[in-house]
Amino acid sequence: MNATTDLTELAQRFDADRRHLRSVAFHLLGSVPDAEDAVQSAWLKASGSDFGAVQNLTGWLTTITAHEALDQLRGRRRRAERPLIESEDLDRMVSAAADEEALLADSVGRALMVVLDRLSPAQRVAFVLHDVFGVPFETIGELLDRSPVAAKKLASRARSRLQPDPASSAARTVKHTKLVEAFLAASRGGDIDALLELLAPDVVRRVDPALVPENVPTEVRGARQVAEETRHFVQRARVGAVLLIDGSPGIVIAPGGRVQALLRVSIGDDDRIREIDIVGDPDRLRNHVLSLSPPHTP
CATH class of the missing domain: 3.10.450.50 (Nuclear Transport Factor 2; Chain: A,)
Incomplete structure (x- = not known):
């Protein structure tokens, strides 16, 4: 099997998994454009990698997508706080969120998306990947450069933030x-x-x-x-x-x-x-x- 055939098969697997990868990215980022950017970046990174020995392509693509989303989340934290918005700006934001993004938020649970936005990037990744998508803590730990035990603690802290007293x-x-x-x-x-x-x-x-x-x-x-x-x-x-x-x-x-x-x-x-x-x-x-x-x- 040559490299071209391998890349064609990877592209087919990526297209088959695109909806799943988009869902992962949207849970992590809460934004359709940001999720699309993460998925596209994941494809560029995956297609340029040595994936011949990868046994579970879907799991591998999920991890790459989550990593791209994590970079975006960390970037948000590094940027300055959003300024106080004017009334007309809020109305424009509401209109923009009223279409596909609103439908996705409703399907995920708008309240959940709001509370997820209050978590640290690491907490959000650990919780979403494990509790929503069943990714093992060993994989999450590698993604976050933490031990599996530390990743489990991050998810637990996130869970305690999400749930009412x-x-x-x-x-x-x-x-x-x-x-x-x-x-x-x-x-x-x-x-x-x-x-x-x-x-x-x-x-x-x-x-x-x-x-x-x-x-x-x-x-x-x-x-x-x-x-x-x-x-x-x-x-x-x-x-x-x-x-x-x-x-x-x-x-x-x-x-x-x-x-x-x-x-x-x-x-x-x-x-x-x-x-x-x-x-x-x-x-x-x-x-x-x-x-x-x-x-x-x-």
């Missing part, structure tokens, strides 16, 4: 999570009547100025006013996900899995929403701990 899984938290999910669903659909049922009559909505146009007040009071206002932010609601924010149910606006705003929701004893605090300042965003909501029956 056991104390937060109380019935009250589950009930409030359902209320916040109902609020998000009603906001996406512009269902004013449903919103009025969920909001306290004297509800207060506050927002960081940079997240809204100049003609939108930073504070709005009253159920009718807050409900009517949601009609202007349907697109943003469509890229929202319900998560625990510092242990309490809230909403994260995250186009492409990147957190751009948090809606901290306070619920009264009457099980109605009393306050909505919308956070967009980068310093404030970093100070909040995000985790997955406790499982419950819809």
Whole structure:
């Protein structure tokens, strides 16, 4: 078998595995363009390598793709923090994420993508490769230049970051999570009547100025006013996900899995929403701990 035949067979295997490799890259990067770049870079690296002795081509290609994604994740960390975004910039990001990327995020689990973005590159790689794709820790350790035991610890730490604290899984938290999910669903659909049922009559909505146009007040009071206002932010609601924010149910606006705003929701004893605090300042965003909501029956 000559080199040309070998490369042809590798190309055929790569094409057969492309969907899998793209899924690996998307789980790791949360972005369709970035995932495509990682897959393309993986092909260039694989096709230029000596692969004649490789026994498991799919596993080998998966590792190369993960390595390319890891380099991208580390590059993100080295770059300066993203600046405070303007309202119109956020709207453009939301529109861009509303097509294929949004569909992929929904299939993976938008909430999971958001929390994954809070992990270190090594934690994210260890968790995704092992828990989602079943890659052994020996292989992950080699990829990360760590021992298998160290790779296992990274995945364990990631798991603890993703899952809610056991104390937060109380019935009250589950009930409030359902209320916040109902609020998000009603906001996406512009269902004013449903919103009025969920909001306290004297509800207060506050927002960081940079997240809204100049003609939108930073504070709005009253159920009718807050409900009517949601009609202007349907697109943003469509890229929202319900998560625990510092242990309490809230909403994260995250186009492409990147957190751009948090809606901290306070619920009264009457099980109605009393306050909505919308956070967009980068310093404030970093100070909040995000985790997955406790499982419950819809």
